Amino acid sequence: MEARVSAITTPRNETAPHRRTKSYGFSRRSLGVELTSHFGCTPGQLTAVRIPTSRGIPKPRNLTEQVDPEHVALIVKKEWKLSYVTPLYQFRHTQLQSYSKQLASFLVAEKQQGVAVEVGQELGFKVVFTAALGLAETEDDAETVLIQIQSKSAFAAEGETAKVVWSGWLSCVSGDVEYLKALPPDFTCLPLFGTSGAESLTTLVMSWFERTFDCYFGPLGINSTNLEWLAALWTGCHSDTNIRYLKLAWTVPAQPPLDVSYTVHPQDAWELWDSIRQESGLRDTVDIEEVNCFIRGLESHFFRHFRIYLSAGTLTKVATSLGSAHKDGKIRIASSDMMTSVLALLTECALLKMPI
């Protein structure tokens, strides 16, 4: 057929009516997660990692009974920059001490720009790898690993505690069972990597992991759907712990950019969330529809006053006193009670983001 483009009619969308290739394979990315790889190009396993449309009600879990409180204290309160990491090849939880020495020597060597250093000499840096046992939720989850880099000053007095200059952790909480079971036995899956400290050290640690365990790191953003889950998850906790406030922040792409923050009174936010939950019948799971309804409700209350479409912008941050999350992949977990629920959600993000 000849394509006749008249000057009077609006030009028609001239794409082919159906693309068959779309009918399979891509569905798991359908909820707004960026497409990071094409199935055809990846030789790995086909897995059925999907974005869940409903989750169990997060129950506050008293971690201090199962996990060393010192380990918990290392994770809470700090702000972490998140990355995803592909499964680690031949990583052993029993070898942590040797990894400490290797990474320390690697750091020194890199700092001295290629000069060879004897293993175990640890000039300048001390690295501590620890396993935070008990954070895992299922038996397929690998135990969380904490890493600390301490800087040793050459002039430090005897007995002076070294200063922690960088910390990070690798974690897997309630990872997708089917995916974890499908991994070959030599791989350990710790897909979530949080770092806090100098960017240059983060890069060095990543490159050491990439060389040693044949893995790959990539930045992990938190998309608006997941930010909304977190907002609902934290708001739901208000009946147990006072969340003090619920703050949502958007950026609207005006010229110059407009930042909008909406801080809701905790009790009112909780009552709205609770009424949505009541409406859909109290079940053990929270549906994505309920989360949507909650956020859309807040947005339309905002719209009624200011007549600005927040949907034109992006949700950039959600925060309560229990923690905060930023779309660029920054997270702060202020309360150990909800730590496993948050880590489970982030583990899921990391698994989805990972090239298969």
Add this chain to the structure above:
Amino acid sequence: MDDSAKQVLRKIIRRIPSNKLQNILSKWEHLSKKQFRSLEFTQAKWLLCDNLLSLCEENDLSMKHVTELEMIYRIENPAQGSWNVCQLIDPSEEAVTVDSLTFKDSFKAHLKHLISHVSVKMKKHEDNAIWIRIAWGDNFTQPNHLNPTYVVHHLQTPYVFVSGLTAKHKPFLHQALIPSTHYGGLKDVHLSGRCLTALRDLLMRQYKQAFPVKHPRLLQEKSPVPSHPNIETEHAKHTEKRLQMAAEAFGEGILPKLETAVYKLETRFRENGMPGRREEPFRGVVKFSSSNLLESLKNCVSSGMASAPVTPLLSSITQKGRNYFVITDKGPGVSHTQGRKI
């Protein structure tokens, strides 16, 4: 020159960026031409500061002169810290005839009468604004010159701009300002921002305003229009209307530079089809921020990211000259009640 004056001078020099230092010092009339020329502005700041200190010793300068230097810098660069605006109310007959000299004397006298250890310095700026620098002390301490309060007042206008004022010293300032300007009272207008001239322009309506008219004239197109001629005709009317409404609400041309606007919402939650309907207000605080808030809001309206017409809540920023509001359901329409600054 005593130690505290030296300390304050060092602090001030540290605060002034190197590229502005020469200009600021040239306006400070306490160094001879020869002395000024002896200063090397390419030197490291601490070295320059040492040389400057020895010159000050030579000229026997004191704290009074040092604070003058700070004032010169602050007047040239007012966008430091946040400025709050107060409005004088109930003018008496003499209010229109106050001249700067009597104001200066009367303000100083009133303030010193209220609080013993206080250092006041005043300077009349080119645009007829009177700049007042107040370093506060109390009964037992000397005035703290490191954290002074700055007050800017244009005589014969009801507005007073204040920066760096603590709640403790607020009543003193108010009690000194009211009689010396011959007004009856002073109230907070709930407007704040970093750019002093923007606040002044907003309140004194010194920006290009657009008024609602029956036959709107064509505003200059600022946003690029879609290229296809049909789309253009289809949307031209809407675009024009949106631009007109945006300009009516926020003004035309260069808009005063505000950074934030805060709304405390205490209105009922009544979304259709939503379960959360109830009688009590749904409490929350909405804060808008941008490098130029009025431009951003105007752009939202003109680009269609905000639905027209502009809500009175947003247009109140320019029309009422405020950027802090408390919104409740009471009364007909939306009321803007007085609220404390948060």
